[in-house]
Amino acid sequence: MDPATVILVLATHLTCSGGLFLVVGRQLPERCGIQLWGLCGLLFGAAFVGRLAAGLDAPPAWGQLSDIAMIGAMLLLTAGLRQFFGSEPLSPRAGLALLLGFAALQTLAVLGAGAVGRFAVINLGLGIAHLWVAAIAATARRGAEPGLQRPLLVLTILAGSQGLASATRGLHIAAAGVDVIYRGIPAQLYYAYSSLGTVLLAMILLWLLFARLNGQLSELATRDALTRLLNRTGLDDALRRHFGARGAQPLRLLALDIDHFKRINDTLGHASGDQVLRAVAGVLARGVRPNDIVARLGGEEFVVCCAAADAATALSLAERLRSAVAALSTVAADGRTTARCTISIGVSEACSALADWSRAAAAADRALYAAKAAGRDRVMAA
Numbered sequence: 457m458d459p460a461t462v463i464l465v466l467a468t469h470l471t472c473s474g475g476l477f478l479v480v481g482r483q484l485p486e487r488c489g490i491q492l493w494g495l496c497g498l499l500f501g502a503a504f505v506g507r508l509a510a511g512l513d514a515p516p517a518w519g520q521l522s523d524i525a526m527i528g529a530m531l532l533l534t535a536g537l538r539q540f541f542g543s544e545p546l547s548p549r550a551g552l553a554l555l556l557g558f559a560a561l562q563t564l565a566v567l568g569a570g571a572v573g574r575f576a577v578i579n580l581g582l583g584i585a586h587l588w589v590a591a592i593a594a595t596a597r598r599g600a601e602p603g604l605q606r607p608l609l610v611l612t613i614l615a616g617s618q619g620l621a622s623a624t625r626g627l628h629i630a631a632a633g634v635d636v637i638y639r640g641i642p643a644q645l646y647y648a649y650s651s652l653g654t655v656l657l658a659m660i661l662l663w664l665l666f667a668r669l670n671g672q673l674s675e676l677a678t679r680d681a682l683t684r685l686l687n688r689t690g691l692d693d694a695l696r697r698h699f700g701a702r703g704a705q706p707l708r709l710l711a712l713d714i715d716h717f718k719r720i721n722d723t724l725g726h727a728s729g730d731q732v733l734r735a736v737a738g739v740l741a742r743g744v745r746p747n748d749i750v751a752r753l754g755g756e757e758f759v760v761c762c763a764a765a766d767a768a769t770a771l772s773l774a775e776r777l778r779s780a781v782a783a784l785s786t787v788a789a790d791g792r793t794t795a796r797c798t799i800s801i802g803v804s805e806a807c808s809a810l811a812d813w814s815r816a817a818a819a820a821d822r823a824l825y826a827a828k829a830a831g832r833d834r835v836m837a838a
């Protein structure tokens with residue numbers, strides 16, 4: 457394909473994907489990055505159109521405007537990525553300073569070496585900008601949720617390889633002169649790879665977005681909004697995963713219930729009751745080992761699944777949780793009164809398969825009611 461056709465295809469693709477991002481971004485929360493990616497696509501597309509409009513053989517100064525627009529578009533891409541991961545994008549002043557610095561450097565190169573200077577600097581500039589995108593993706597991947605790991609790895613590889621390709625092209629043009637800008641195998645390979653890269657980049661950004669939305673949806677479906685513990689659906693999923701794993705340890709079920717919780721609501725108000733629920737949930741979540749499962753089944757009922765083969769371990773965990781909750785003192789919604797509460801716990805026999813789960817849950821419940829009947833604030837084994 458001749459360079460003008462490649463540039464036209466790139467411009468069309470970038471403009472369409474930029475527009476699509478802006479349309480999709482209208483349905484999403486502000487500052488999630490996609491709006492900046494949309495602007496990046498539109499600006500990059502406009503830069504290519506500007507390059508075509510000026511003509512591929514136009515004097516370097518004409519093409520400089522489109523080059524500055526391309527670097528501006530790359531800055532928007534990095535800003536969108538930083539926004540997506542919740543960090544502050546570059547300030548407009550710093551972005552402007554970078555653009556002016558690039559323009560000054562390129563002008564010096566054009567004055568010294570004409571078209572070769574211009575193309576060497578824009579390719580080096582695009583190379584550095586792509587490597588920056590790769591660095592942002594690689595850094596974000598370290599702390600990212602599991603669903604984002606793969607798209608971020610692909611983005612790191614794609615942006616990194618595009619960065620290296622652009623920088624190498626810049627150095628090649630500086631060394632070999634104007635003849636290699638549009639002609640020859642390296643130029644053909646470069647245009648083929650950047651066309652593919654542009655299409656893939658838009659897909660990866662959408663992949664990132666869908667992975668994030670998917671994670672948020674699954675979080676909403678499986679976690680209790682008040683305490684952030686697993687809800688019933690989340691517990692079912694966790695049990696299926698636990699028992700589905702090879703060599704799964706047996707689980708002992710601790711059924712927990714806050715004693716006389718209605719009184720807390722009645723005396724201190726529902727908002728204070730919510731604070732107590734959050735505080736108890738915190739004690740349970742912090743008090744177990746990473747392999748254990750903690751869930752809120754509704755109201756003031758919780759369940760802890762303890763990966764322990766022997767009853768003594770489960771009973772001592774239950775006792776530890778009971779005394780930690782009894783020692784807890786929660787500031788009520790008025791900010792002054794403190795609320796205290798106790799819990800009763802029923803502990804089941806070991807359960808080694810998902811099929812036995814309801815029997816274990818019923819046994820733990822019976823033990824819990826026995827603990828309540830025996831005066832509350834105690835642990836009973838099934």
Ligand SMILES: Nc1nc2c(ncn2[C@@H]2O[C@H](COP(=O)(O)OP(=O)(O)OP(=O)(O)O)[C@@H](O)[C@H]2O)c(=O)[nH]1
Pocket residue numbers: 682713714715716717718719721725726727728729730733754755756828832
């Ligand atoms: N604040 C708050 N209260 C809730 C929530 N869900 C359920 N409740 C309240 O929890 C209370 C449960 O009361 P009961 O089932 O009578 O149990 P209890 O008062 O703890 O008594 P025992 O379990 O017998 O010790 C009810 O008043 C419910 O309204 C919630 O999300 N927030």
